Amino acid sequence: xxxxxxxxxxxxxxxxxxxxxxxxxxxxxxxxxxxxxxxxxxxxxxxxxxxxxxxxxxxxxxxxxxxxxxxxxxxxxxxxxxxxxxxxxxxxxxxxxxxxxxxxxxxxxxxxxxxxxxxxxxxxxxxxxxxxxxxxxxxxxxxxxxxxxxxxxxxxxxxxxxxxxxxxxxxxxxxxxxxxxxxxxxxxxxxxxxxxxxxxxxxxxxxxxxxxxxxxxxxxxxxxxxxxxxxxxxxxxxxxxxxxxxxxxxxxxxxxxxxxxxxxxxxxxxxxxxxxxxxxxxxxxxxxxxxxxxxxxxxxxxxxxxxxxxxxxxxxxxxxxxxxxxxxxxxxxxxxxxxxxxxxxxxxxxxxxxxxxxxx
Ligand code: NAD
Ligand code: GLY
Numbered sequence: 001x002x003x004x005x006x007x008x009x010x011x012x013x014x015x016x017x018x019x020x021x022x023x024x025x026x027x028x029x030x031x032x033x034x035x036x037x038x039x040x041x042x043x044x045x046x047x048x049x050x051x052x053x054x055x056x057x058x059x060x061x062x063x064x065x066x067x068x069x070x071x072x073x074x075x076x077x078x079x080x081x082x083x084x085x086x087x088x089x090x091x092x093x094x095x096x097x098x099x100x101x102x103x104x105x106x107x108x109x110x111x112x113x114x115x116x117x118x119x120x121x122x123x124x125x126x127x128x129x130x131x132x133x134x135x136x137x138x139x140x141x142x143x144x145x146x147x148x149x150x151x152x153x154x155x156x157x158x159x160x161x162x163x164x165x166x167x168x169x170x171x172x173x174x175x176x177x178x179x180x181x182x183x184x185x186x187x188x189x190x191x192x193x194x195x196x197x198x199x200x201x202x203x204x205x206x207x208x209x210x211x212x213x214x215x216x217x218x219x220x221x222x223x224x225x226x227x228x229x230x231x232x233x234x235x236x237x238x239x240x241x242x243x244x245x246x247x248x249x250x251x252x253x254x255x256x257x258x259x260x261x262x263x264x265x266x267x268x269x270x271x272x273x274x275x276x277x278x279x280x281x282x283x284x285x286x287x288x289x290x291x292x293x294x295x296x297x298x299x300x301x302x303x304x305x306x307x308x309x310x311x312x313x314x315x316x317x318x319x320x321x322x323x324x325x326x327x328x329x330x331x332x333x334x335x336x337x338x339x340x341x342x343x344x345x346x347x348x349x350x351x352x353x354x355x356x357x358x359x360x
Pocket of ligand 2: 137239241242
């Protein structure tokens, strides 16, 4: 068992990483309180959510299943969960337990932040992406047709319980999408981890237990450190976790959240961030190429999907949550392992990066 701590004074919580962890009733007794509802998605309901409900015994008042996918990360879909909780007359003593990928985690967290002005919740992530990123740090929310994650709240879980064995049922495309966020940590703040990934990418993809646990632990530790320093993304440090995301969110919004997976868009976004960093004379072409090569080796996209235009992407980027006072802000790289936030990007450089990636 590996254990990390997210240190946020009275909102501190543990991240536990261990095979078989989700099936330990004693574990749930520590975090589920006296009354719980398991919230999940169809792909993991039978394999993981129902067994957790069994572990919870009488504490569990039901299993709520969201429809699958990013297109269902909406206020309308959230309404179904509020209704379910209200119809069961559950009060402020309920704990919501999110079992699934980042979509379920973000939506359950937002429900927990807002149901009766706030109830407890626990994250039990079952995708690599959610295990290394979405379940940690308390960002919760839903999408809007006009922008990604546009309604939400900061609301920290009681605990994050990660069972790497859940990855054995994850489709390979989802595993690769999760790797994008793992690579992100190397690029933004840990050159040694990036080099470790260059060596161990194949072992992680083959689900070698030690390599997977190491990748999850290092990623979570990196995220925990940043969240501890800047929980509400007010000092700029947490914004570094958005490396590649300005581009990614524009792609996802333009596609109506229905084509590329989040991690795929992030992968392509990081390649574009590296290219823009070279154009800004921050990053060497050689380091940019190293970033691109690792992303390519993970079989993640390095060019934009067809039919996207510079004008539409730029329009979406103008709504990015990082922008301040109408000025666009980007996370770029000074070196592998050293990201920085800037509002000094000239439109011509941005347009050149978008064109090189395939935008018309
Ligand atoms: P997802 O939740 O849509 O899950 C991907 C797919 O995998 C789904 O079809 C799901 O049903 C399936 N699945 C999940 N676990 C499985 C398993 N063990 N076996 C088989 N199938 C399984 O997508 P995701 O990539 O996990 O998360 C993406 C979301 O996370 C995005 O909405 C993104 O915005 C959000 N996110 C949030 C944060 C944050 O800090 N809150 C950070 C990163 C990403
Ligand atoms: N995934 C970005 C953040 O948690 O801040």
